[in-house]
Amino acid sequence: MIVNELILKVSSICNLNCKYCYVYNKGDNSYKEQPKLMNENIMIHTIERIKEHCNRHQLKDFLVIFHGGEPLLANKDFYVNFVNYVKRNITEVNIQLALQTNGTLLTQEWYSLLNNLNISIGVSLDGTYKASENRIYKATGQSAYNEIIRGVDLLHKNQYPVRVLNVINIQETPQNIYNHLKSKYISYVDFLLPDMTYNNMKKYPDGLIGDWLINMFELWYNDNSSNKPMIRIFDIIIGLIIGVERGNEQLGRRFNQCICVKPNGDIQPVDNMMVCGDGFTKTEFNVINNSLDEAINNNEILKKYYNSHQDSELCEKCKKCIIKHICGGGHLAHRYSSANVFDNPSVYCNDISTLIMHIQNKLVKDLAIPDINLEKLTLHDFK
Numbered sequence: 483m484i485v486n487e488l489i490l491k492v493s494s495i496c497n498l499n500c501k502y503c504y505v506y507n508k509g510d511n512s513y514k515e516q517p518k519l520m521n522e523n524i525m526i527h528t529i530e531r532i533k534e535h536c537n538r539h540q541l542k543d544f545l546v547i548f549h550g551g552e553p554l555l556a557n558k559d560f561y562v563n564f565v566n567y568v569k570r571n572i573t574e575v576n577i578q579l580a581l582q583t584n585g586t587l588l589t590q591e592w593y594s595l596l597n598n599l600n601i602s603i604g605v606s607l608d609g610t611y612k613a614s615e616n617r618i619y620k621a622t623g624q625s626a627y628n629e630i631i632r633g634v635d636l637l638h639k640n641q642y643p644v645r646v647l648n649v650i651n652i653q654e655t656p657q658n659i660y661n662h663l664k665s666k667y668i669s670y671v672d673f674l675l676p677d678m679t680y681n682n683m684k685k686y687p688d689g690l691i692g693d694w695l696i697n698m699f700e701l702w703y704n705d706n707s708s709n710k711p712m713i714r715i716f717d718i719i720i721g722l723i724i725g726v727e728r729g730n731e732q733l734g735r736r737f738n739q740c741i742c743v744k745p746n747g748d749i750q751p752v753d754n755m756m757v758c759g760d761g762f763t764k765t766e767f768n769v770i771n772n773s774l775d776e777a778i779n780n781n782e783i784l785k786k787y788y789n790s791h792q793d794s795e796l797c798e799k800c801k802k803c804i805i806k807h808i809c810g811g812g813h814l815a816h817r818y819s820s821a822n823v824f825d826n827p828s829v830y831c832n833d834i835s836t837l838i839m840h841i842q843n844k845l846v847k848d849l850a851i852p853d854i855n856l857e858k859l860t861l862h863d864f865k
Contacts, residue, residue, distance in 0.1 A: 585633030
Protein backbone atom coordinates (compact mmCIF):
# COMPACT_ATOMS: atom_id res chain seq x y z
CA MET A 483 0.00 0.00 0.00
CA ILE A 484 1.26 3.42 -1.00
CA VAL A 485 0.22 6.86 0.26
CA ASN A 486 0.81 10.07 -1.66
CA GLU A 487 -0.86 12.54 0.70
CA LEU A 488 -0.22 13.39 4.34
CA ILE A 489 -2.31 15.57 6.64
CA LEU A 490 0.08 17.21 9.10
CA LYS A 491 -1.67 18.25 12.29
CA VAL A 492 0.60 21.11 13.28
CA SER A 493 -1.82 22.21 16.01
CA SER A 494 -4.23 20.40 18.32
CA ILE A 495 -5.82 23.67 19.41
CA CYS A 496 -8.21 26.01 17.64
CA ASN A 497 -9.62 29.47 18.24
CA LEU A 498 -13.01 28.25 17.02
CA ASN A 499 -15.36 25.62 18.44
CA CYS A 500 -17.44 24.53 15.44
CA LYS A 501 -20.42 22.58 16.70
CA TYR A 502 -20.01 19.76 14.18
CA CYS A 503 -16.22 19.41 14.57
CA TYR A 504 -15.03 15.80 14.58
CA VAL A 505 -11.92 16.76 16.58
CA TYR A 506 -13.61 18.35 19.58
CA ASN A 507 -17.35 17.72 19.50
CA LYS A 508 -18.04 14.18 18.34
CA GLY A 509 -17.05 12.30 21.48
CA ASP A 510 -13.35 11.69 20.87
CA ASN A 511 -11.18 13.29 23.55
CA SER A 512 -7.77 12.18 22.28
CA TYR A 513 -6.91 15.77 21.26
CA LYS A 514 -6.45 16.49 24.99
CA GLU A 515 -3.44 14.14 25.02
CA GLN A 516 -1.68 15.98 22.19
CA PRO A 517 0.78 18.86 22.58
CA LYS A 518 -0.75 22.16 21.55
CA LEU A 519 1.75 22.62 18.71
CA MET A 520 4.06 20.30 16.77
CA ASN A 521 7.73 20.81 17.60
CA GLU A 522 10.63 20.89 15.16
CA ASN A 523 11.84 17.41 16.09
CA ILE A 524 8.52 15.83 15.06
CA MET A 525 8.51 18.00 11.93
CA ILE A 526 11.94 16.73 10.88
CA HIS A 527 11.08 13.08 11.58
CA THR A 528 7.90 13.48 9.52
CA ILE A 529 9.81 14.88 6.55
CA GLU A 530 12.32 12.02 6.79
CA ARG A 531 9.45 9.49 6.81
CA ILE A 532 7.96 11.13 3.73
CA LYS A 533 11.33 10.98 1.99
CA GLU A 534 11.76 7.33 2.99
CA HIS A 535 8.29 6.40 1.68
CA CYS A 536 8.74 8.27 -1.61
CA ASN A 537 12.13 6.65 -2.20
CA ARG A 538 10.84 3.19 -1.36
CA HIS A 539 7.95 3.47 -3.79
CA GLN A 540 9.64 5.73 -6.36
CA LEU A 541 7.03 8.45 -6.00
CA LYS A 542 7.54 11.66 -7.95
CA ASP A 543 4.79 13.71 -6.29
CA PHE A 544 3.62 13.94 -2.69
CA LEU A 545 1.12 16.32 -1.05
CA VAL A 546 1.40 17.66 2.51
CA ILE A 547 -1.59 19.50 3.97
CA PHE A 548 -0.97 21.62 7.08
CA HIS A 549 -3.99 21.22 9.31
CA GLY A 550 -5.22 21.58 12.88
CA GLY A 551 -7.01 22.62 15.03
CA GLU A 552 -6.05 25.88 13.40
CA PRO A 553 -2.64 25.73 11.65
CA LEU A 554 -2.13 29.51 11.78
CA LEU A 555 -1.75 29.20 15.56
CA ALA A 556 1.69 27.73 14.83
CA ASN A 557 4.69 30.05 14.62
CA LYS A 558 5.60 31.40 11.19
CA ASP A 559 9.09 29.97 11.64
CA PHE A 560 7.58 26.46 11.64
CA TYR A 561 6.58 26.83 7.99
CA VAL A 562 9.82 28.50 6.96
CA ASN A 563 11.83 25.73 8.60
CA PHE A 564 9.63 23.02 7.10
CA VAL A 565 10.07 24.33 3.56
CA ASN A 566 13.81 24.88 3.98
CA TYR A 567 14.34 21.38 5.38
CA VAL A 568 12.37 19.85 2.49
CA LYS A 569 14.39 21.81 -0.07
CA ARG A 570 17.68 20.66 1.47
CA ASN A 571 16.74 17.02 1.92
CA ILE A 572 14.18 16.01 -0.72
CA THR A 573 15.37 16.84 -4.21
CA GLU A 574 13.88 14.09 -6.39
CA VAL A 575 10.24 14.42 -5.35
CA ASN A 576 7.82 17.27 -6.01
CA ILE A 577 6.55 18.03 -2.50
CA GLN A 578 3.35 20.03 -2.88
CA LEU A 579 2.22 22.02 0.15
CA ALA A 580 -1.23 23.22 1.17
CA LEU A 581 -2.77 24.74 4.30
CA GLN A 582 -6.39 24.55 5.44
CA THR A 583 -7.40 27.43 7.72
CA ASN A 584 -10.61 28.78 9.22
CA GLY A 585 -9.55 32.15 7.82
CA THR A 586 -9.99 34.22 10.98
CA LEU A 587 -6.24 34.68 11.55
CA LEU A 588 -5.28 35.41 7.95
CA THR A 589 -3.36 38.66 7.58
CA GLN A 590 -1.40 40.19 4.74
CA GLU A 591 1.78 39.09 6.50
CA TRP A 592 0.56 35.48 6.69
CA TYR A 593 -0.59 35.55 3.08
CA SER A 594 2.73 36.91 1.82
CA LEU A 595 4.70 34.33 3.78
CA LEU A 596 2.62 31.35 2.62
CA ASN A 597 2.59 32.59 -0.96
CA ASN A 598 6.37 33.06 -0.96
CA LEU A 599 6.78 29.54 0.46
CA ASN A 600 4.52 28.19 -2.30
CA ILE A 601 1.99 26.87 0.23
CA SER A 602 -1.52 26.97 -1.25
CA ILE A 603 -4.32 28.21 0.99
CA GLY A 604 -7.80 26.78 1.51
CA VAL A 605 -10.47 28.30 3.76
CA SER A 606 -13.28 26.57 5.65
CA LEU A 607 -16.45 28.56 4.96
CA ASP A 608 -19.99 27.23 5.20
CA GLY A 609 -21.62 29.97 3.14
CA THR A 610 -23.85 32.75 4.40
CA TYR A 611 -24.01 34.09 7.95
CA LYS A 612 -26.98 31.80 8.59
CA ALA A 613 -25.25 28.75 7.09
CA SER A 614 -22.15 29.49 9.21
CA GLU A 615 -24.08 29.35 12.49
CA ASN A 616 -21.98 26.38 13.65
CA ARG A 617 -18.68 28.24 13.28
CA ILE A 618 -18.26 30.08 16.58
CA TYR A 619 -15.39 31.39 18.70
CA LYS A 620 -14.27 29.11 21.51
CA ALA A 621 -13.73 31.99 23.94
CA THR A 622 -17.03 33.84 23.44
CA GLY A 623 -19.44 31.57 21.58
CA GLN A 624 -19.96 34.38 19.06
CA SER A 625 -20.16 33.89 15.31
CA ALA A 626 -16.82 33.88 13.47
CA TYR A 627 -18.44 34.61 10.10
CA ASN A 628 -17.28 38.22 9.72
CA GLU A 629 -13.65 37.37 10.44
CA ILE A 630 -13.76 34.36 8.08
CA ILE A 631 -15.13 36.60 5.33
CA ARG A 632 -12.39 39.15 6.07
CA GLY A 633 -9.86 36.39 5.38
CA VAL A 634 -11.64 35.39 2.17
CA ASP A 635 -11.73 39.03 1.03
CA LEU A 636 -8.01 39.36 1.76
CA LEU A 637 -7.25 36.44 -0.56
CA HIS A 638 -9.41 37.95 -3.30
CA LYS A 639 -7.74 41.34 -2.80
CA ASN A 640 -4.42 39.61 -3.52
CA GLN A 641 -5.93 38.08 -6.68
CA TYR A 642 -5.57 34.64 -5.14
CA PRO A 643 -8.08 31.95 -6.23
CA VAL A 644 -10.32 31.31 -3.24
CA ARG A 645 -10.91 27.61 -2.53
CA VAL A 646 -13.27 26.63 0.27
CA LEU A 647 -14.43 23.59 2.19
CA ASN A 648 -18.13 23.94 2.91
CA VAL A 649 -19.93 21.69 5.39
CA ILE A 650 -23.53 21.41 4.19
CA ASN A 651 -26.12 23.17 6.35
CA ILE A 652 -29.60 22.46 5.01
CA GLN A 653 -31.05 25.24 7.17
CA GLU A 654 -29.91 27.60 4.41
CA THR A 655 -31.21 27.36 0.84
CA PRO A 656 -28.95 26.24 -2.02
CA GLN A 657 -29.87 29.44 -3.86
CA ASN A 658 -28.62 31.67 -1.02
CA ILE A 659 -25.44 29.61 -0.62
CA TYR A 660 -24.71 29.67 -4.36
CA ASN A 661 -25.32 33.40 -4.64
CA HIS A 662 -23.07 33.99 -1.64
CA LEU A 663 -20.23 31.88 -3.07
CA LYS A 664 -20.34 33.82 -6.32
CA SER A 665 -20.53 37.17 -4.56
CA LYS A 666 -17.31 36.30 -2.75
CA TYR A 667 -15.59 35.17 -5.96
CA ILE A 668 -15.12 31.60 -4.72
CA SER A 669 -13.40 29.62 -7.49
CA TYR A 670 -13.61 26.12 -5.97
CA VAL A 671 -16.04 24.55 -3.50
CA ASP A 672 -15.85 21.16 -1.82
CA PHE A 673 -19.24 20.48 -0.22
CA LEU A 674 -18.80 18.14 2.74
CA LEU A 675 -21.45 15.90 4.27
CA PRO A 676 -21.69 16.43 8.05
CA ASP A 677 -19.68 13.61 9.61
CA MET A 678 -21.82 11.08 11.44
CA THR A 679 -22.31 7.35 11.98
CA TYR A 680 -25.28 5.12 12.70
CA ASN A 681 -24.53 5.69 16.40
CA ASN A 682 -24.86 9.47 16.31
CA MET A 683 -26.71 10.30 13.10
CA LYS A 684 -29.27 13.07 13.08
CA LYS A 685 -32.71 11.96 12.04
CA TYR A 686 -32.94 13.87 8.79
CA PRO A 687 -36.01 13.00 6.72
CA ASP A 688 -34.76 10.43 4.23
CA GLY A 689 -33.00 12.01 1.28
CA LEU A 690 -33.19 15.61 2.51
CA ILE A 691 -29.49 16.30 1.99
CA GLY A 692 -29.71 14.59 -1.40
CA ASP A 693 -32.54 16.94 -2.38
CA TRP A 694 -30.47 19.91 -1.18
CA LEU A 695 -27.54 18.81 -3.35
CA ILE A 696 -29.81 18.22 -6.34
CA ASN A 697 -31.08 21.78 -6.07
CA MET A 698 -27.51 23.03 -5.80
CA PHE A 699 -26.52 20.96 -8.84
CA GLU A 700 -29.31 22.52 -10.92
CA LEU A 701 -28.13 26.03 -10.01
CA TRP A 702 -24.56 25.14 -10.90
CA TYR A 703 -25.35 23.13 -14.04
CA ASN A 704 -27.48 25.91 -15.54
CA ASP A 705 -25.05 28.69 -14.67
CA ASN A 706 -23.26 30.02 -17.76
CA SER A 707 -21.63 33.01 -16.09
CA SER A 708 -17.91 33.71 -16.16
CA ASN A 709 -17.48 33.41 -12.37
CA LYS A 710 -19.09 29.99 -12.04
CA PRO A 711 -17.26 28.07 -9.28
CA MET A 712 -15.95 24.55 -9.72
CA ILE A 713 -17.90 22.28 -7.34
CA ARG A 714 -15.89 19.17 -6.59
CA ILE A 715 -18.64 16.66 -5.79
CA PHE A 716 -20.44 17.37 -9.08
CA ASP A 717 -17.23 17.35 -11.09
CA ILE A 718 -16.25 13.95 -9.67
CA ILE A 719 -19.68 12.38 -10.20
CA ILE A 720 -19.93 13.62 -13.80
CA GLY A 721 -16.43 12.33 -14.52
CA LEU A 722 -17.18 8.91 -13.06
CA ILE A 723 -20.47 8.64 -14.96
CA ILE A 724 -18.76 9.26 -18.31
CA GLY A 725 -15.88 6.94 -17.48
CA VAL A 726 -13.13 9.28 -16.29
CA GLU A 727 -11.13 7.69 -13.48
CA ARG A 728 -11.30 9.96 -10.45
CA GLY A 729 -12.60 10.00 -6.91
CA ASN A 730 -11.92 10.97 -3.31
CA GLU A 731 -12.57 9.52 0.13
CA GLN A 732 -16.30 9.94 -0.50
CA LEU A 733 -16.71 8.74 -4.09
CA GLY A 734 -15.24 6.45 -6.74
CA ARG A 735 -13.19 3.27 -6.56
CA ARG A 736 -9.69 4.58 -6.00
CA PHE A 737 -7.56 3.67 -3.00
CA ASN A 738 -7.56 6.29 -0.23
CA GLN A 739 -3.87 7.14 -0.27
CA CYS A 740 -3.92 9.60 2.60
CA ILE A 741 -2.54 9.35 6.13
CA CYS A 742 -2.39 11.66 9.14
CA VAL A 743 0.42 12.65 11.51
CA LYS A 744 -0.59 14.17 14.85
CA PRO A 745 1.27 16.96 16.71
CA ASN A 746 3.12 14.35 18.82
CA GLY A 747 4.11 12.37 15.71
CA ASP A 748 1.52 9.60 16.00
CA ILE A 749 0.60 8.09 12.63
CA GLN A 750 -3.17 7.71 12.37
CA PRO A 751 -6.10 7.54 9.94
CA VAL A 752 -7.64 10.82 8.80
CA ASP A 753 -9.36 12.80 11.54
CA ASN A 754 -12.99 12.44 10.50
CA MET A 755 -12.68 8.75 11.39
CA MET A 756 -12.73 10.05 14.98
CA VAL A 757 -16.55 10.20 14.78
CA CYS A 758 -16.54 6.40 15.18
CA GLY A 759 -15.67 6.67 18.88
CA ASP A 760 -13.28 7.89 21.56
CA GLY A 761 -9.72 6.80 20.75
CA PHE A 762 -10.88 5.02 17.58
CA THR A 763 -8.05 6.37 15.41
CA LYS A 764 -5.22 5.68 17.86
CA THR A 765 -2.36 3.47 16.70
CA GLU A 766 0.93 2.33 18.20
CA PHE A 767 2.94 3.97 15.43
CA ASN A 768 4.90 7.23 15.60
CA VAL A 769 7.21 8.93 13.07
CA ILE A 770 10.10 8.81 15.54
CA ASN A 771 10.14 5.01 15.63
CA ASN A 772 8.12 3.85 12.64
CA SER A 773 7.92 4.28 8.90
CA LEU A 774 4.70 5.17 7.12
CA ASP A 775 4.76 1.69 5.56
CA GLU A 776 4.90 0.02 8.97
CA ALA A 777 1.81 1.91 10.07
CA ILE A 778 -0.22 1.37 6.89
CA ASN A 779 0.52 -2.32 6.65
CA ASN A 780 0.02 -3.20 10.31
CA ASN A 781 -3.03 -1.25 11.47
CA GLU A 782 -6.49 -2.57 10.60
CA ILE A 783 -8.27 0.80 10.46
CA LEU A 784 -5.58 2.30 8.23
CA LYS A 785 -5.89 -0.70 5.91
CA LYS A 786 -9.69 -0.49 5.88
CA TYR A 787 -9.57 3.21 5.08
CA TYR A 788 -7.05 2.63 2.29
CA ASN A 789 -9.25 -0.09 0.74
CA SER A 790 -12.62 1.38 1.72
CA HIS A 791 -13.94 1.65 -1.87
CA GLN A 792 -12.91 -1.89 -2.80
CA ASP A 793 -15.36 -4.82 -2.72
CA SER A 794 -13.48 -6.36 0.21
CA GLU A 795 -14.72 -3.51 2.45
CA LEU A 796 -18.24 -3.00 1.05
CA CYS A 797 -21.41 -4.45 2.59
CA GLU A 798 -23.53 -6.84 0.52
CA LYS A 799 -25.97 -4.12 -0.50
CA CYS A 800 -23.16 -1.95 -1.86
CA LYS A 801 -21.46 -4.84 -3.67
CA LYS A 802 -24.65 -5.45 -5.66
CA CYS A 803 -25.50 -1.79 -6.28
CA ILE A 804 -25.71 -0.52 -9.84
CA ILE A 805 -23.78 2.68 -9.02
CA LYS A 806 -21.02 1.30 -6.79
CA HIS A 807 -18.42 2.36 -9.37
CA ILE A 808 -19.55 5.95 -8.77
CA CYS A 809 -20.49 5.96 -5.10
CA GLY A 810 -17.77 3.58 -3.90
CA GLY A 811 -19.81 2.93 -0.77
CA GLY A 812 -19.37 6.49 0.52
CA HIS A 813 -17.00 7.59 3.27
CA LEU A 814 -15.86 4.76 5.54
CA ALA A 815 -16.74 6.65 8.74
CA HIS A 816 -20.31 7.15 7.55
CA ARG A 817 -20.77 3.36 7.41
CA TYR A 818 -19.88 2.75 11.04
CA SER A 819 -22.17 1.26 13.68
CA SER A 820 -21.29 -0.39 16.99
CA ALA A 821 -23.43 -3.37 15.94
CA ASN A 822 -21.95 -4.09 12.51
CA VAL A 823 -18.74 -2.01 12.57
CA PHE A 824 -18.32 -1.02 8.88
CA ASP A 825 -20.59 -3.67 7.38
CA ASN A 826 -23.29 -1.13 6.48
CA PRO A 827 -24.14 1.19 3.61
CA SER A 828 -23.42 4.86 4.29
CA VAL A 829 -25.87 6.74 6.49
CA TYR A 830 -26.14 8.95 3.39
CA CYS A 831 -26.89 6.07 1.01
CA ASN A 832 -30.25 7.40 -0.18
CA ASP A 833 -28.93 10.97 -0.46
CA ILE A 834 -25.95 9.93 -2.56
CA SER A 835 -28.02 7.56 -4.71
CA THR A 836 -30.67 10.14 -5.58
CA LEU A 837 -28.02 12.73 -6.41
CA ILE A 838 -26.13 10.36 -8.72
CA MET A 839 -29.38 9.25 -10.36
CA HIS A 840 -30.38 12.86 -10.97
CA ILE A 841 -27.02 13.80 -12.48
CA GLN A 842 -26.88 10.72 -14.72
CA ASN A 843 -30.42 11.29 -15.98
CA LYS A 844 -29.56 14.92 -16.68
CA LEU A 845 -26.54 13.81 -18.75
CA VAL A 846 -28.62 11.21 -20.60
CA LYS A 847 -31.07 13.94 -21.57
CA ASP A 848 -28.61 16.68 -22.49
CA LEU A 849 -25.47 14.99 -23.80
CA ALA A 850 -24.71 12.75 -26.73
CA ILE A 851 -21.23 11.36 -26.12
CA PRO A 852 -19.85 8.87 -28.66
CA ASP A 853 -18.86 5.47 -27.24
CA ILE A 854 -20.55 6.17 -23.88
CA ASN A 855 -23.82 4.33 -23.45
CA LEU A 856 -25.66 6.07 -20.64
CA GLU A 857 -29.04 4.84 -19.53
CA LYS A 858 -31.66 6.60 -17.48
CA LEU A 859 -31.88 5.37 -13.87
CA THR A 860 -35.01 4.90 -11.79
CA LEU A 861 -35.54 4.07 -8.13
CA HIS A 862 -36.31 0.50 -9.22
CA ASP A 863 -32.65 0.11 -10.22
CA PHE A 864 -31.66 0.49 -6.56
CA LYS A 865 -34.04 -2.12 -5.16
